[in-house]
Amino acid sequence: MQVRYKKYIKDIFLLIVVAILAIFLGKNIPHWYRLWQGPFKNGDYSAHVKSFPYKLTLYGTATCQHCQNARTYLRQAGIEFNDQMIDRSGDAARLYQQLGEKAVPVLVSDSKILVGFSPVRYQEMLKESRVR
The missing domain is CATH 3.40.30.10 (Glutaredoxin)
Incomplete structure (x- = not known):
């Protein structure tokens, strides 16, 4: 039973980390692309x-x-x-x-x-x- 809870906690933690990473990348990739592309x-x-x-x-x-x-x-x-x-x-x-x-x-x-x-x-x- 405890092993199952540990697995759930680990999965939830991993899901939260992936969601935070996706939000961060989603906000910043367009900005990085414009910087890479240059102003012209x-x-x-x-x-x-x-x-x-x-x-x-x-x-x-x-x-x-x-x-x-x-x-x-x-x-x-x-x-x-x-x-x-x-x-x-x-x-x-x-x-x-x-x-x-x-x-x-x-x-x-x-x-x-x-x-x-x-x-x-x-x-x-x-x-x-x-x-x-």
Whole structure:
């Protein structure tokens, strides 16, 4: 009888450990994957810049503070970019939807996109895109 209780306690303990491990991994694997993947998404995004005059396109909204910060940063750095307001232009919203992103701002070159605003990441993208 005691042997059976010990087995139950051991099985319950093992089940709890596995559940805790599953919860921990379930919460952290997406984060680790994004870190491993890096901040940039590579691909052919030339459709988002070829019909515009400049080599970079910024998708954003008029009310987003991060979008405003991105615009200010690019302007102060002397970088010319296509400013696409997705809340004011149906064409801009359609192009933005093609990217499949859920957040703004999105900075697009012909081969990379960067979601969100970070001065360090913007500088990296500008160097890699050879925009200046």
